[in-house]
Amino acid sequence: MATPRLRPTTILLTTALAFGTVGCTAVGATSSTGDSTAVGASAENVAAVWDSSTVHSFSVTFDEDEYDAMIATYLESEEKEWITATVVIDGVTYENVGLKLKGNSSLRGLTTDADADLSSTNPETLPWIIRLDKNVDGQSHDGATEFVVRANSSETALNEAVALDLLEAAGLASEEAVTARFSANGSEEVLRLVIENPEDTWMERELGSGLLYKAEAGGDYSYRGEDAESYTDVFDQEAGDDDLTPLIDFLQWLNESSDEEFAADLGDHLDVEAFATYLAFQDLVSNMDDIDGPGNNSYLYYDSDTGLMTVVNWDLNLAFGQANVGGGGGGMGGGGGMPEDGEQAEGMPTDRPTDIPEGMGDPGEMPEGGDMPTDGERPEGGNAGGRGGFGGSNILSERFLADEDFQALYQEARETLQAELFDSGLADDILAAWTETLTDEATDLVDADTIETESETLSDAFPS
Incomplete structure (x- = not known):
């Protein structure tokens, strides 16, 4: 069994980058009955399933009729239904597992047309959430119950893997991530990035005991009144006791406070320093799809002890300028690679979509207030310049950055963050570790030259 490497936070605190053991070996894969003797992941003790120094193995098997019905439901209503699957993780089999599509823009272009390049006949390319305890209470693998099989437009997903490690090193809540051989219903294996899904266990480890709300892609941070039903499809509670009251109270204050009240009292409602770090991090990794982006990607965590909200990162597959090719997950086994010098990624549509959701802006158009920044300044009104793609905005970031x-x-x-993450060489060393793992163990899935090229392109994208 490979030993887990040190997490970036440990590296940063010791000021010396090193990869090796964390002082404790995670043991005891869970049986299909759900019994477990595994050691769960923690900030210093990472369970074996999250050992990113090796390429893991995930395979899923499910009934084709259930799968086809699930795809048909999604295409008709965009509802994501659970189906039942058998899942094998690193050789351990789990029965009666929940399996569901996971994503938004990564599912654009999904079709039942078997002749299409990205179709429902290629489930190994789709983004998934695997939930071991959906139908079997207590079923877990090394203490982990939920896995997200991510979509990425590059073949290696190095950009997201590195960004997640840097997020942790920045002192912000992050998800564990590993590369994996992934197959579905006996398909050929493809290389995918698998990460934790934020839920109760993750929240308690990374943030504490409280409430966790996920911002939905079609929503925003507007105040919609006191009725919790008004926030259906806007925010979804992911962890903690069901209670939208803290969220609604926060949104009301955010939207109704005067500029003077906002400046004076924001610290009574929000972890201000964490939010400043969050915004700075998103700009440094050139992530256009953050809180200001078209997908409204973020979580809000409410700390019941302090009464403060914290903006939590979600979705870094477009970090470092990666283009979003969309459609069926893009496929980490067959994306267009990382674009260079503004070149359009292979597979990226050349025509502009006409069905742009309200409020998302025109593709390629800078968001209102989003002039190109000077001297590293983040423009008032949202995204940093140079991110491209759909424009977006968020009232919290707009008001925050408008205040001197x-x-x-x-x-x-x-x-x-520039000094600690990039000037220090930390990002380069993290990238080198991920690249080495892929070169040593995954060249049968992704060509060695592609791994080297995407690694070099990513290194060139690091801010200096």
Whole structure:
């Protein structure tokens, strides 16, 4: 069994990058009955399933009729239904597992047309959530119950893997991630990135005991009244006791407070320093799909002890300028690679979509207030310049960056992260570790030259 490598936070605190053991060996894969003797993941003790120094193996098997019905339901209503699957993780079999599509833009182009390049006949290319305990209470693997099989437009997904490690090193809540051989219903194996799904166990480890809300792609941070039903399809509670009251109260204050009240009292409602760090991090990794992006990607965590909200990162598959090819997950086994010098990624549609959701802006158009920044300044009104893609906005970031003192806090966080994550060489060493793992263990899935090229392109995208 491979030993887990050190997490970036440990590396950063010791100021010396090293990959090796964490002082404890995770043991005891779970049986299909759900009994477990595994050691769960923690900040210093990462279970074997999250050992990113090796390429893991995930395979899923399911009934084709159930799968076809699930795809048909999604195409008709965009509802994502659970189906039942048998899942094998690193040689351990689990029965009666929940399996569901996971994603939004990564599912564009999904079709039942067997002649299409990206079709429902290629489930190994789709983004998935695997939930071991959906139908069997307590069923887990090394203490982990939920896995997200990510979509990425590159063949290696190095951009997201590295970004997640850097997110952890920045002191923000992050998900464990591993590369894996993934197959579905006996398909050929493809290389995929598998990460944790934020839920109760993850929340308690990374953030504490409280409430966790996921912002839905079609929603925003507007106040819609006191009725919790008004927030259906806007926010979805992912962890903690069902209670939208703290979220609704926060959104009301955010939308109704005066500029003076916002400046004076934001610290009574939000972890201000964490949010400044979050914004600075998103800009440094050139992630266009963050809180300001078209997917409204974020979680809000409510700390019941402090009464503060924290904006939590979600979705880094477009980090470092990766183009979103969309459609059926893009396929980490067959994407277009990382674009260079503004070149359009292979497979990226050349025509502009006409069915742009309201409020998402025109593709390629800078969002309102989003002039190109100077001297590293994040533009008022949302995304940093140079991200491209759909424009977006978020009332929290807009108001935050419009305030001189909060803007200064953001600038300070940006300078600190630049020095600690990039100037220090930490990002280069993290990239080298992921690249080495793929080169040693995955060249049968992705050509060695492709791994080297995508690694070099990613390195060139690091800010300096």
